[in-house]
Amino acid sequence: MISIQGVTKKYGKFKANDDIDFTVEDGQIAVLLGPNGAGKSTLIKCITGLLRFEGLIEIDGHNNKSIEAKKLLGYIPEMPAVYDMLTVSEHIEFILRAYKCDDRDYAEKLLERFEMTDKKDKLGKELSKGMQQKLSIICALAHKPKCVIFDEPMVGLDPHAIKELKEIFVELRNNGASVLISTHMLDSVEDYWDVANIMVNGTFAATKTNDSLDSSKSLEEMFFEITEGKTDE
Amino acid sequence: MNNPLVYVLATRFKNKLLSIVKKPGQLIFILIFAAMFIFTIFAGNQSDGLFYNYRDFNELLSICLVLFGVSYSLTSFSGISKGASMFSMSDVNLLFSSPVRPIPILIYGLIQQMGTSLLLGFFILFQYTTVHNFYGVDIKFIIAVFLLYALVSFCGQLTAMVIYILTSSDEKKRNLAKYSFIGIIAAGAVGIFLYALSMGQENMIENVVTSASSLPVMFFPVIGWTKMILTGLFAGETVNILYVVIGSLLMIAYIVVMVLLVKVKQTDYYEDVLKATEISFSAITAKKEGKLGEVVPQNVKVGKTGLGSGNGSDVFYYKHKVESRRAKAFIFDVQTLVYMAVTSVFAFVMKNEGILPVLVLGIYLQMFSVALGRWVKELLLPYVYLIPEKPMKKLFNCLKESFVKIIAEAVVLFVIVGLIMKLEPLEILGCILIRISCGILFTGVNLFCDRFFGGISLKALTLILYFLFAMLFTLPAIITAFILYQFTYTEVWLICVISAVVNTLSGILTLFISRNVLQYAELNNR
Numbered sequence: 001m002i003s004i005q006g007v008t009k010k011y012g013k014f015k016a017n018d019d020i021d022f023t024v025e026d027g028q029i030a031v032l033l034g035p036n037g038a039g040k041s042t043l044i045k046c047i048t049g050l051l052r053f054e055g056l057i058e059i060d061g062h063n064n065k066s067i068e069a070k071k072l073l074g075y076i077p078e079m080p081a082v083y084d085m086l087t088v089s090e091h092i093e094f095i096l097r098a099y100k101c102d103d104r105d106y107a108e109k110l111l112e113r114f115e116m117t118d119k120k121d122k123l124g125k126e127l128s129k130g131m132q133q134k135l136s137i138i139c140a141l142a143h144k145p146k147c148v149i150f151d152e153p154m155v156g157l158d159p160h161a162i163k164e165l166k167e168i169f170v171e172l173r174n175n176g177a178s179v180l181i182s183t184h185m186l187d188s189v190e191d192y193w194d195v196a197n198i199m200v201n202g203t204f205a206a207t208k209t210n211d212s213l214d215s216s217k218s219l220e221e222m223f224f225e226i227t228e229g230k231t232d233e
Numbered sequence: 234m235n236n237p238l239v240y241v242l243a244t245r246f247k248n249k250l251l252s253i254v255k256k257p258g259q260l261i262f263i264l265i266f267a268a269m270f271i272f273t274i275f276a277g278n279q280s281d282g283l284f285y286n287y288r289d290f291n292e293l294l295s296i297c298l299v300l301f302g303v304s305y306s307l308t309s310f311s312g313i314s315k316g317a318s319m320f321s322m323s324d325v326n327l328l329f330s331s332p333v334r335p336i337p338i339l340i341y342g343l344i345q346q347m348g349t350s351l352l353l354g355f356f357i358l359f360q361y362t363t364v365h366n367f368y369g370v371d372i373k374f375i376i377a378v379f380l381l382y383a384l385v386s387f388c389g390q391l392t393a394m395v396i397y398i399l400t401s402s403d404e405k406k407r408n409l410a411k412y413s414f415i416g417i418i419a420a421g422a423v424g425i426f427l428y429a430l431s432m433g434q435e436n437m438i439e440n441v442v443t444s445a446s447s448l449p450v451m452f453f454p455v456i457g458w459t460k461m462i463l464t465g466l467f468a469g470e471t472v473n474i475l476y477v478v479i480g481s482l483l484m485i486a487y488i489v490v491m492v493l494l495v496k497v498k499q500t501d502y503y504e505d506v507l508k509a510t511e512i513s514f515s516a517i518t519a520k521k522e523g524k525l526g527e528v529v530p531q532n533v534k535v536g537k538t539g540l541g542s543g544n545g546s547d548v549f550y551y552k553h554k555v556e557s558r559r560a561k562a563f564i565f566d567v568q569t570l571v572y573m574a575v576t577s578v579f580a581f582v583m584k585n586e587g588i589l590p591v592l593v594l595g596i597y598l599q600m601f602s603v604a605l606g607r608w609v610k611e612l613l614l615p616y617v618y619l620i621p622e623k624p625m626k627k628l629f630n631c632l633k634e635s636f637v638k639i640i641a642e643a644v645v646l647f648v649i650v651g652l653i654m655k656l657e658p659l660e661i662l663g664c665i666l667i668r669i670s671c672g673i674l675f676t677g678v679n680l681f682c683d684r685f686f687g688g689i690s691l692k693a694l695t696l697i698l699y700f701l702f703a704m705l706f707t708l709p710a711i712i713t714a715f716i717l718y719q720f721t722y723t724e725v726w727l728i729c730v731i732s733a734v735v736n737t738l739s740g741i742l743t744l745f746i747s748r749n750v751l752q753y754a755e756l757n758n759r
Contacts, residue, residue: 049752050618065752070621081614085533085556097548098620121560123533141615161423 001026002047002147002178007055007150009042016042017053018202024147025082029169031189033223034181034199041078043199045150047180048075060148064223071099078152080110080132081139084125088116091124091139099143103148113164114138126171130156137165148172150181154188162188187219193219237333239339241582268752270358274372276339277362287369290468292438297378297463301385302456304353306418308389313396313411319346339495347383347391347759354382374467381459384484388455391491400494421453437582451480495513533559546622553634556752565642572598573646580650588725591650596671603639603675608632610695612683617751622753628744631751632676639672663729670710670736677743678703684747706743710736 009017016039024030032040046053049064059069086094092107111117111229114134119127127135133156141148154162169190172179183189196219198206206226217225253259285473317340320328328338350677357379396414400407428447429440442452451461458480465476536558543551560566565573576595581591608631611617617627643665651661682699714732723731 048615048619050615067621067623070619073619075615075619077615081616083552083556083614084558086552087535090538090540090552090555094548095616096550097540097543098545098616100545121535121538123535125533168561232679 001058001060001148002134002180003056003058004043004047005058007043007046007053007057009039009046009051014060017105017203020055020204022195022197022204022207024180026146026178027173027176028120028194029173029181029192030195030197031193031201031219032180032197033184033219034205035227038199040199040201042202043178044075044149051193055193057077067164071147074140074143074148076137076140076150078155080129080136080156082124082127082132082135084123086124086128087205088124088135089120091135092101092142095139095142101143103144106144107138110141112140113168114161124224129227130158130161133157134161141168143179147178148180150179151182152183153181154183154185162185166192186218187222190219196222198223200227237331238328238337241328242341242344252648262394262697266355277365287370288367289439289442290368290370291446292442293364293368293370294327294460294464294468295442297381298445298450298456298460300357300378300382301459302418302422304382305385305392305456306415309393310411310415311393313393313407313414319343319390319394336445336496339492343391343492347355347387350383350387350390351380352522354379357382366449367709368553370467376465377463381463385455387485388484388491391488394456395491395494408491410604419443421450421456425450437584441582451476455484455487458487473700483550489551546620546627547633549617549627550610550628550633555608555630565638565645568603569642570589571636572602576646577649577653584654584678588654588656588660588664591654592667595646595650595668599668599671600675602642603635603672603679607644608635608676625748627751628748629682635676636673639676640669643668643672657726659724659726660729663726663733666733667729667736670740671707673740674706674736674743675703677740677747678706680747680750686751687699702743706739707736709739 004020004022007017007020008015017066020043022030034040042051045051047057049057049070057064059072062069062072064073067139083091083094092104092111096102096104096107106177107124108117114137116131116134116138119131122131123133124135131152137153137213153165156163161163166188169179169181169189173192173194181189181193194210196206197204198208206222208222242246248472252261266626324338324345328341342515358375360377361372364375366499392414396410397407398412425441425444429437429444432440432443446464451457451464460475461480462484465473465480506644540548541552543549572595576591576598578592579594611631617631620627647661647664647668650656650664651658656664678699681702682695687694710732713735714728718725
């Protein structure tokens with residue numbers, strides 16, 4: 001479970017996140033939506049422990065900066081995080097060794113699913129941006145994290161990889177993981193989101209659960225209604 | 234304003250000025266910079282009368298020759314290897330596709346490059362106090378050196394761009410051009426050195442100066458011509474117009490020929506420049522992001538794959554070893570090798586002057602090379618923050634490879650220097666220990682600056698702070714050495730060992746203060 005309580009992140013006087021509260025339960029997919037500059041990526045970086053903040057963030061009951069929390073966390077950043085001078089398979093070896101994880105089979109399966117098996121000996125710098133993104137996703141998932149945070153994961157991915165990633169979202173949920181996805185591609189999460197948090201100007205403008213949503217409205221309609229005050233009527 | 238190129242240049246310049254006013258950080262930096270420059274002039278002039286015996290002015294002109302030579306060859310060499318471009322990615326994307334003729338765009342690039350070149354030589358202005366005190370020159374001289382340095386850097390960039398464009402279709406041709414270029418410069422340097430040697434080994438400094446001041450040297454392309462202008466302006470009681478005119482004409486002719494060479498390729502230069510721009514753009518981005526020093530080589534030999542070892546945070550050490558092997562920097566990278574060569578040559582020239590000047594130069598250059606460690610690059614990706622280990626442990630493992638290099642570098646360099654200067658084994662040991670302690674200290678100070686000033690967006694200011702704190706933390710060792718030398722009868726090698734211990738303790742203190750640098754990525758928001 002990811003628990004965020006009273007999180008405020010300031011840059012000087014500017015509040016990028018203002019007193020945010022929410023949780024992502026085990027076996028739940030939460031999506032973080034909002035226009036550019038709403039504070040989604042900042043919030044994600046606070047959760048992953050990359051930024052300082054006021055408030056409390058817990059990963060399965062552990063403070064997010066603790067070693068226990070880091071063991072449980074998987075993070076796919078906005079920009080692919082790839083080492084230029086390591087091959088694809090060395091990236092996986094690096095992650096497995098760093099997280100002291102022995103299960104290489106899962107990582108191999110991920111390579112297969114993202115059609116990266118034949119790229120195993122390619123260096124990070126030789127990969128296209130889309131392939132770097134796939135590798136970044138594989139690295140974040142290779143150690144089987146219990147809480148996974150995706151920041152714009154679909155950017156640059158080909159249709160096959162998008163399909164696989166969508167399946168992975170569902171698999172993670174079915175296996176009891178807490179999944180938080182920040183995205184602008186509303187249709188990409190339309191089919192399987194459980195909770196939608198819509199951010200505007202650093203605060204949550206609305207939080208909706210999938211079962212509570214008026215079935216006649218799509219996620220997209222709800223988004224525009226809240227962020228722009230518009231409806232189709 | 235009908236001409237789009239004039240509009241872009243003027244608007245960018247105007248916005249640059251406005252951004253200085255809007256960003257207090259930049260304004261403070263410029264004010265500090267101006268204050269330091271004024272202080273330098275003031276301090277230089279204050280000491281008038283303290284130094285009666287000025288050194289030989291030709292010696293200063295020879296130093297300028299070396300400065301111009303290093304600038305010209307390094308700018309050109311790195312440009313030919315990695316792609317030199319006078320254009321930014323936005324120029325390529327917006328201007329190259331626009332209905333503007335290629336030649337005006339080239340001129341636009343040249344003007345832009347001149348501006349950049351001017352910025353490169355600002356450090357020269359701060360040498361005023363030293364050169365004024367030792368050689369009795371006035372502010373006009375230092376401004377002339379600054380402008381000529383900018384001109385040499387500009388010619389270096391231009392040469393690199395021309396060679397890159399003319400040889401871009403063929404890797405072999407480019408390599409041939411690259412090594413021929415360096416061969417010609419090296420031949421010039423060896424020629425000066427051999428001529429100096431032919432005068433005997435007794436007064437090596439004087440001989441090198443005499444050799445570098447000879448007439449043929451002044452006709453060496455670009456480097457010699459700039460020295461000719463400088464000599465014409467300042468060497469005699471009155472200005473030697475002939476030298477100034479010949480030197481200037483040769484420089485102008487060189488620039489015109491280079492531009493004509495680009496024109497020969499006509500519109501074709503777009504494709505070549507595009508590639509060079511992409512490469513140099515990645516280098517600039519890398520620098521902006523703090524990936525100091527390393528631009529990923531174009532052709533990397535993967536070799537043996539696999540990290541082989543490591544569990545938990547020590548995997549960083551093994552990863553760094555693999556990365557360094559592929560970057561062909563397994564023990565020493567090119568920059569370190571250049572610095573070692575410079576120090577060794579300096580030791581040869583100064584062999585009768587004692588070890589201190591060589592030690593000081595070596596340590597000064599080390600301040601730059603330490604900032605290039607692989608650990609710096611680690612701060613830019615999220616893994617080092619996310620991996621579940623204690624920050625101090627991760628930090629140690631990230632620094633491990635750098636420490637191995639620091640030790641290897643110290644041993645190799647001072648064994649060579651020791652042999653050149655015929656030092657006692659204990660003196661060599663003392664120098665090695667001093668060098669290692671400085672390596673640890675500078676690494677610590679680098680981290681310290683990242684930890685406490687990493688958020689400053691103006692990187693030049695961070696660099697100044699790095700130098701200031703490096704000097705501050707080195708003070709205890711310098712004071713210790715001074716007291717021991719001045720008030721006790723301690724042998725030199727023992728002073729070195731004791732100072733190295735003090736310096737190491739300062740280094741450990743900086744590392745301890747900065748131990749949480751891997752706690753948050755925003756501390757290293759480069």
